[in-house]
Amino acid sequence: MKKRNVAGQFAAGPRGWLYFDANSIGAMPKIAPRRMAKLLAEWQALRRRGWSESDWLDAPRRLGDKLAPVIGAKKGSVIVGDSTSVNLHKALAMAAGLRRGRRVIVSEAGTFPTDLYVAQQVARRYRCRLVLVKDPSELDAAIDRRTAVVYLSHTDYRTGHRHDLRAVTRRAHARGALTVWDLSHSAGAVATDLASGDADFAVGCGYKYLCGGPGAPGYLYVAPRLQARVEPAFQGWFGHAEPMAFEPRFRAARGIQRHAVGTPAVAGNVLFEAALDVFTRVNPAELFRKHAALSQLLISLVPEELILASPSDPHRRGGFVAFRHRQAEALVEELQARRVVASVRKPNIVRFGLSPLYHRETDVRELARRLHAMLD
Amino acid sequence: MKKRNVAGQFAAGPRGWLYFDANSIGAMPKIAPRRMAKLLAEWQALRRRGWSESDWLDAPRRLGDKLAPVIGAKKGSVIVGDSTSVNLHKALAMAAGLRRGRRVIVSEAGTFPTDLYVAQQVARRYRCRLVLVKDPSELDAAIDRRTAVVYLSHTDYRTGHRHDLRAVTRRAHARGALTVWDLSHSAGAVATDLASGDADFAVGCGYKYLCGGPGAPGYLYVAPRLQARVEPAFQGWFGHAEPMAFEPRFRAARGIQRHAVGTPAVAGNVLFEAALDVFTRVNPAELFRKHAALSQLLISLVPEELILASPSDPHRRGGFVAFRHRQAEALVEELQARRVVASVRKPNIVRFGLSPLYHRETDVRELARRLHAMLD
Numbered sequence: 220m221k222k223r224n225v226a227g228q229f230a231a232g233p234r235g236w237l238y239f240d241a242n243s244i245g246a247m248p249k250i251a252p253r254r255m256a257k258l259l260a261e262w263q264a265l266r267r268r269g270w271s272e273s274d275w276l277d278a279p280r281r282l283g284d285k286l287a288p289v290i291g292a293k294k295g296s297v298i299v300g301d302s303t304s305v306n307l308h309k310a311l312a313m314a315a316g317l318r319r320g321r322r323v324i325v326s327e328a329g330t331f332p333t334d335l336y337v338a339q340q341v342a343r344r345y346r347c348r349l350v351l352v353k354d355p356s357e358l359d360a361a362i363d364r365r366t367a368v369v370y371l372s373h374t375d376y377r378t379g380h381r382h383d384l385r386a387v388t389r390r391a392h393a394r395g396a397l398t399v400w401d402l403s404h405s406a407g408a409v410a411t412d413l414a415s416g417d418a419d420f421a422v423g424c425g426y427k428y429l430c431g432g433p434g435a436p437g438y439l440y441v442a443p444r445l446q447a448r449v450e451p452a453f454q455g456w457f458g459h460a461e462p463m464a465f466e467p468r469f470r471a472a473r474g475i476q477r478h479a480v481g482t483p484a485v486a487g488n489v490l491f492e493a494a495l496d497v498f499t500r501v502n503p504a505e506l507f508r509k510h511a512a513l514s515q516l517l518i519s520l521v522p523e524e525l526i527l528a529s530p531s532d533p534h535r536r537g538g539f540v541a542f543r544h545r546q547a548e549a550l551v552e553e554l555q556a557r558r559v560v561a562s563v564r565k566p567n568i569v570r571f572g573l574s575p576l577y578h579r580e581t582d583v584r585e586l587a588r589r590l591h592a593m594l595d
Numbered sequence: 596m597k598k599r600n601v602a603g604q605f606a607a608g609p610r611g612w613l614y615f616d617a618n619s620i621g622a623m624p625k626i627a628p629r630r631m632a633k634l635l636a637e638w639q640a641l642r643r644r645g646w647s648e649s650d651w652l653d654a655p656r657r658l659g660d661k662l663a664p665v666i667g668a669k670k671g672s673v674i675v676g677d678s679t680s681v682n683l684h685k686a687l688a689m690a691a692g693l694r695r696g697r698r699v700i701v702s703e704a705g706t707f708p709t710d711l712y713v714a715q716q717v718a719r720r721y722r723c724r725l726v727l728v729k730d731p732s733e734l735d736a737a738i739d740r741r742t743a744v745v746y747l748s749h750t751d752y753r754t755g756h757r758h759d760l761r762a763v764t765r766r767a768h769a770r771g772a773l774t775v776w777d778l779s780h781s782a783g784a785v786a787t788d789l790a791s792g793d794a795d796f797a798v799g800c801g802y803k804y805l806c807g808g809p810g811a812p813g814y815l816y817v818a819p820r821l822q823a824r825v826e827p828a829f830q831g832w833f834g835h836a837e838p839m840a841f842e843p844r845f846r847a848a849r850g851i852q853r854h855a856v857g858t859p860a861v862a863g864n865v866l867f868e869a870a871l872d873v874f875t876r877v878n879p880a881e882l883f884r885k886h887a888a889l890s891q892l893l894i895s896l897v898p899e900e901l902i903l904a905s906p907s908d909p910h911r912r913g914g915f916v917a918f919r920h921r922q923a924e925a926l927v928e929e930l931q932a933r934r935v936v937a938s939v940r941k942p943n944i945v946r947f948g949l950s951p952l953y954h955r956e957t958d959v960r961e962l963a964r965r966l967h968a969m970l971d
Binding site: 230231232233238243244246247251252255256258259261262263264265270273275301302303304305307308328332333335336337339340424426432433434435436437453454455456457458459465466467468469480481482483484485486487488489490564565 | 608609623651
């Protein structure tokens, strides 16, 4: 029986503070310090062989399997490790490599900058043109028979607009293109439907709604149907079929493991796993329903000076709700003085990141109360 | 005044155990748990803005500057982050890119497997032939005008043979080639002379003699004279000149920062910095002299059944001393039963990794005593 409420699994912040910056870093699971203490004790005591006798080396796949249901993926299709940006390089290079001969990568002009930097470089390397649409509505027309890859942030980091992954993927596939999704502003808060939506590749970061801790490792999803066809973008020790056989020639591991590269980031994995173990106690579908309810409540309660910048349909929104305000920066500073943490994106966007793991209705009501008190 | 002895800065392992596996994971600095507790408290309390108000984002360069004197580099030429394997991809791709048109990468058949896997892939991408010498003595003849890059493990992971970085680099440069060095089995134990030896690129791992903890981040060195000429191998957010300006086009940061890619691995950096702060208390040259003395002592004391596989000149050895023994595997297991941790590399190599930070003469004498007791 899955529990409905796991808010108690997270460490409380300073008294009286409201934290709505889950889009920047999610809260700390209470168990995290104990898990870390165990790791440090192992390190100290490893007058035995640390690498061979611990569960450190299995972590990338083990964490991937724990993460899979949260992002709508099947076991064996997700591997945890490397930064989001490095995973973007892997995913986009592999997708472009599978569609060699096609000459266009389609993305959005307003996508997250690091995604653009990766796209600019991979496009040069594969002699592709990068076509950037200004608005999601232009996407359909931009995808055609020349398109190699459709490369999108699942949720826009400014407006909170969430793409219909299934519909975009269907369109891309119908025209022979592949899809790469950056789930950073969605995963852990809203449904991402990787398997049911037939996505090809996806990546994301571990430290936002997934609560994996500061600078947590990122992750990579490769659709099972592509796993045997695609060579790893970066060959490395831990993507080898037998890393401990020290073979001179690279032989890719089966399945998702081949996309591992170097030694796992053990400390980062320990913290991330503490959070993933909270996720395994909840039903993802219920969690996403709770997120939708909290965000609808917030929208219904904020003062009218805050103009909704996100879509009004919760199925078209990602992890945060964005509002426009003429003095967004001043507003967020003033909120901080009132012990509310939110975030701003220039010129006029205020974002409230909602975590369905630990935010409660009462937090949202208190946020609205403070907003009203401030703007009155 | 630099201290001579910092052994007390490291946490003691289980009583009676001798740990000579520094080549696998170095010991834990005593301060590490306190530093980690501080990070976790910050995470919990970050009902303030974690990223903008912490020192997390500066860590890659700050740690790089602390590491620089340990590996013979100048400040501003080392960046900490990503795994060793990902850094190998960066370094080799950049070096090959700077020597486009040349068609050969020279390495060693017996170099560490992950280095070979990276070399095989980068060679394919740059249409280079990979020439693998069987013995360091063949290196000179293998480097010629077709050579783009000489790509070597500074210390061989089986024999402990350490290349003469300065001489190899001089030879490579004389023939117009660049050098890429993997310092993993040297850094923190012996001199690596990057700046004085005029190396072009180097990488290494943080968790062996550098004591950065399980799966600590790796690092990348780029010679200052090349920094302005070379574009980053993987464009990413944190290699941008102004990461927080969210510019749509990539503009490389000045200097070594351009080689950062994604969000720093904060937890891994905190542990690594605890170790680097111990290194800043010692004089590297003295440390390396101590290492040479300890390893000479070990060689002089071991039973004659152990045949030295490493060079007899300490300047030609890396962080560990390797011996051949017909029953290497059984010997290492039997040592473990006698509370000595060493490591084996098939078929017949026994390795003892010596850390000049925390190993004392008395540890080496006790190791020799147990070896004699065992083999008598």
